[in-house]
Amino acid sequence: MIYGVGVKNKLVNLNSKISSFSVDAGTSYLRTGGPSFKSWVHRWLFSTNHKDIGTLYFIFSIWAGLMGTAFSVIIRMELAMPGKMLDDGQLYNLVVTAHGLVMIFFLVMPMMIGGFGNWLIPLMLKMPDMAFPRMNNLSFWLLPVSMLLLLGSAYVDGGAGTGWTVYPPLSSIGFHSGCAVDYVIFSLHVGGVSSILASINFVITTSLMRTGVMLILRSSMLAWCLGVTGFLLIVAMPVLAGGLTMLLSDRHFNTTFFDPMGLGDPILFIHLFWFFGHPEVYILILPAFGIISHVVKAGSSKLELFGKVPMLHAVTSIGFLGFIVWGHHMFTVGMNVDSRAYFSTVTFIIAIPTGVKVFSWIATLAGGYIKNWPMMYWAGGFLFLFTLGGLTGIILASASLDVVLHDTYYVVAHFHYVLSMGAVFAMFAGFHFWYPLLTGVGMNPLWSKSQFFSMFLGVNSTFFPQHFLGMSGMPRRVQDYPDTMHGFNMFSSWGSTLSLVSLFLFLFILWESMLSKRCLIFPMVRCSESEWGARGFPRKFHNESQNPYGMSFEGKNFRRWGVLKPYKAKGH
Amino acid sequence: MFFHSEMSDMVPLLMGLSFLTLLHGVVRWWMDMVFESTFKGQYTSFVILNIRWGFKLFVLSEVFFFFSFFWAWFYAGIGEISVKLMGKWPPVGVKAIYPWRIPFLNLLLLVTSGAFSQSSKWAVKCHSKELDVKMGRYYQLAALGLLLVSIILGTLFLYVQSQEYYWCSYSISDGVFGCSFYMLTGFHGMHVMAGLIFLVVCWFRILLFHFSYRHTCVGLLNAVYYWHFVDIIWIFLYFLVYLWPHKLLTGTWLWTF
Numbered sequence: 001m002i003y004g005v006g007v008k009n010k011l012v013n014l015n016s017k018i019s020s021f022s023v024d025a026g027t028s029y030l031r032t033g034g035p036s037f038k039s040w041v042h043r044w045l046f047s048t049n050h051k052d053i054g055t056l057y058f059i060f061s062i063w064a065g066l067m068g069t070a071f072s073v074i075i076r077m078e079l080a081m082p083g084k085m086l087d088d089g090q091l092y093n094l095v096v097t098a099h100g101l102v103m104i105f106f107l108v109m110p111m112m113i114g115g116f117g118n119w120l121i122p123l124m125l126k127m128p129d130m131a132f133p134r135m136n137n138l139s140f141w142l143l144p145v146s147m148l149l150l151l152g153s154a155y156v157d158g159g160a161g162t163g164w165t166v167y168p169p170l171s172s173i174g175f176h177s178g179c180a181v182d183y184v185i186f187s188l189h190v191g192g193v194s195s196i197l198a199s200i201n202f203v204i205t206t207s208l209m210r211t212g213v214m215l216i217l218r219s220s221m222l223a224w225c226l227g228v229t230g231f232l233l234i235v236a237m238p239v240l241a242g243g244l245t246m247l248l249s250d251r252h253f254n255t256t257f258f259d260p261m262g263l264g265d266p267i268l269f270i271h272l273f274w275f276f277g278h279p280e281v282y283i284l285i286l287p288a289f290g291i292i293s294h295v296v297k298a299g300s301s302k303l304e305l306f307g308k309v310p311m312l313h314a315v316t317s318i319g320f321l322g323f324i325v326w327g328h329h330m331f332t333v334g335m336n337v338d339s340r341a342y343f344s345t346v347t348f349i350i351a352i353p354t355g356v357k358v359f360s361w362i363a364t365l366a367g368g369y370i371k372n373w374p375m376m377y378w379a380g381g382f383l384f385l386f387t388l389g390g391l392t393g394i395i396l397a398s399a400s401l402d403v404v405l406h407d408t409y410y411v412v413a414h415f416h417y418v419l420s421m422g423a424v425f426a427m428f429a430g431f432h433f434w435y436p437l438l439t440g441v442g443m444n445p446l447w448s449k450s451q452f453f454s455m456f457l458g459v460n461s462t463f464f465p466q467h468f469l470g471m472s473g474m475p476r477r478v479q480d481y482p483d484t485m486h487g488f489n490m491f492s493s494w495g496s497t498l499s500l501v502s503l504f505l506f507l508f509i510l511w512e513s514m515l516s517k518r519c520l521i522f523p524m525v526r527c528s529e530s531e532w533g534a535r536g537f538p539r540k541f542h543n544e545s546q547n548p549y550g551m552s553f554e555g556k557n558f559r560r561w562g563v564l565k566p567y568k569a570k571g572h
Numbered sequence: 573m574f575f576h577s578e579m580s581d582m583v584p585l586l587m588g589l590s591f592l593t594l595l596h597g598v599v600r601w602w603m604d605m606v607f608e609s610t611f612k613g614q615y616t617s618f619v620i621l622n623i624r625w626g627f628k629l630f631v632l633s634e635v636f637f638f639f640s641f642f643w644a645w646f647y648a649g650i651g652e653i654s655v656k657l658m659g660k661w662p663p664v665g666v667k668a669i670y671p672w673r674i675p676f677l678n679l680l681l682l683v684t685s686g687a688f689s690q691s692s693k694w695a696v697k698c699h700s701k702e703l704d705v706k707m708g709r710y711y712q713l714a715a716l717g718l719l720l721v722s723i724i725l726g727t728l729f730l731y732v733q734s735q736e737y738y739w740c741s742y743s744i745s746d747g748v749f750g751c752s753f754y755m756l757t758g759f760h761g762m763h764v765m766a767g768l769i770f771l772v773v774c775w776f777r778i779l780l781f782h783f784s785y786r787h788t789c790v791g792l793l794n795a796v797y798y799w800h801f802v803d804i805i806w807i808f809l810y811f812l813v814y815l816w817p818h819k820l821l822t823g824t825w826l827w828t829f
Binding site: 134235245255257263 | 622640751754
């Protein structure tokens with residue numbers, strides 16, 4: 001990218017009426033005759049603009065990510081030395097629970113779906129805005145409510161120390177007799193409503209709002225991935241809501257869904273939770289796949305992704321297969337051996353479309369001019385480390401091996417490889433790629449690359465030793481461990497400190513970029529990235545007010561407005 | 573806990589306040605939608621298509637919400653504990669409701685109600701396309717009458733179901749049978765209430781000519797779609813929750829249904 005020297009007035013956004021670092025405020029100023037409290041409220045509280053709502057999601061998720069990291073550092077501090085650091089085991093369990101819930105529901109999902117999705121889908125598919133702009137805003141503002149409820153749970157009645165999976169009977173009224181678990185349940189209910197509404201928005205936008213010539217197989221990868229993610233959310237989230245409602249009624253309304261005294265069964269909750277939980281982890285990773293597809297394509301200076309249509313089908317099959325594998329989280333509950341064999345088999349099968357995608361990304365890189373941009377470092381890291389995480393997942397998919405490794409640190413290592421190094425690396429890659437689009441300024445590339453190496457070293461140091469800990473039998477969610485496991489735990493905790501410092505470096509880089517205002521002049525990405533096709537960055541407040549007119553030539557036919565016609569040359 | 577502390581007197585007040593705030597938000601949201609569509613005419617056919625399919629996706633999410641409760645019902649009914657340890661569904665001591673009286677009446681009520689709401693939808697479509705004022709008014713009155721019957725039948729369903737709850741021999745605390753039964757039928761009843769409110773609002777909108785003269789009746793279309801969804805859930809409930817346990821009063825298993 002080519003940047004210009006920072007100036008007080010915006011260098012490139014000729015449409016902006018404001019000289020400070022902000023985009024054109026749309027019609028708010030027109031209605032109120034200038035900047036005022038009312039126009040601020042209209043712009044940021046009552047927004048219906050996909051870019052503003054995307055920005056809100058980014059700010060929220062970055063803040064939540066820092067909070068989740070803080071929780072993880074407390075966990076690693078506890079586990080750095082043998083013996084107890086925190087006197088209270090319940091507090092440790094609470095921190096473990098909060099770490100999981102915050103990272104999943106308030107970092108990864110809002111940033112990928114709300115942040116990247118809201119900003120980029122209308123730009124990539126060339127639409128005025130999302131399908132339901134007002135509902136978009138509602139989906140965002142439900143999230144701070146959900147987070148407040150979750151954080152509130154920590155302050156009441158000893159907190160919820162149940163793990164993010166909230167299994168009864170630990171989460172039932174007998175063992176968590178305060179109202180903390182109820183706060184968690186309500187937090188997940190509100191978050192679920194937010195996600196379902198946002199997903200309806202995304203599925204309708206990506207499937208119904210495209211202009212005629214933008215055929216569904218011509219959608220960008222991110223749009224397709226987010227459409228499939230939205231569908232997964234619509235189907236899976238209500239099942240979690242149902243399970244949580246049953247838990248709530250068990251706790252307060254004398255039902256016995258999960259209590260054997262009334263012929264109930266805690267395993268029912270496990271089934272319901274993981275029927276949601278497995279699609280949930282695909283919801284976390286599919287947008288990352290979309291982001292990486294874009295980053296790899298742009299970073300290899302290619303016009304098209306290798307095998308885009310097979311990639312689209314791979315995403316759809318991963319989404320569909322994700323619904324029928326939930327049992328691989330339950331291999332040790334006493335399931336039928338035939339069921340365990342089935343779940344193992346289907347879990348192995350999911351590796352096939354995932355492999356199609358990884359090989360296609362590598363093939364996209366082949367023969368291209370690989371740009372020396374920070375985003376490519378993150379993308380390369382993703383490709384290698386996500387594959388490693390996937391391989392450990394294959395090991396866990398085997399029911400027999402899982403009986404030994406279930407609820408050990410091997411599982412923790414596996415999902416942190418695919419999440420902390422899969423999803424998070426993809427988020428960093430996308431953030432570094434699209435940051436100039438969002439803000440019009442650039443982050444220092446040299447510092448960004450060093451931050452990558454520092455973070456890479458940090459997360460690998462944190463999670464690689466956990467494979468060995470798991471294989472030697474260290475259980476999950478424990479506050480203390482046998483002294484022989486001290487070495488790897490200490491190494492892992494040093495890694496988490498390094499990751500924390502890398503995050504501080506990232507925050508500094510972010511701050512410096514806003515301070516120095518190296519404005520973007522030439523994006524230097526090829527013409528096949530439609531979100532970059534604009535005359536100035538950050539993008540204007542509004543896009544075109546209608547879908548664009550389009551024509552495409554398809555062999556001997558041409559398509560106009562989406563209607564296919566045979567091509568007849570005139571005048572001959 | 574808050575409910576047992578010194579501040580517990582404020583609980584009803586706080587609940588009432590938050591409920592009113594929620595109600596206000598909900599009413600203003602849909603009021604805005606009515607203003608944008610009927611009075612400002614901002615809903616193009618494109619927007620209407622999006623709203624109809626968006627609503628269908630919302631109903632899909634509701635379907636999966638009920639799916640989780642049906643899962644619980646079957647898990648208890650044919651799962652490990654029933655078959656291996658008890659071998660009887662309903663559990664010993666629980667007397668299943670005889671399905672061919674009240675539940676069947678409810679089935680007929682809802683199915684008929686669905687048929688009437690569908691007819692009112694057709695009448696409104698004619699009403700909105702009709703250019704002659706007198707014929708248009710005739711279609712409007714027909715739609716109002718049909719939809720009123722549909723609403724009355726729905727309200728009757730709720731009354732009959734409430735009576736059945738009152739007279740039922742088992743409660744929500746009666747083991748997993750009782751809690752699954754009441755959660756399923758209870759959530760269904762809540763959805764019937766929501767659907768009825770939606771239909772009543774549509775009734776008043778037809779009365780006020782919101783759907784006349786080429787205005788698309790997407791509100792009514794969504795309401796009737798939701799009403800059909802509620803009806804289909806009741807059909808599933810009838811077969812799986814009322815008919816199945818009754819057949820097993822003698823203690824025979826599912827596959828000898």
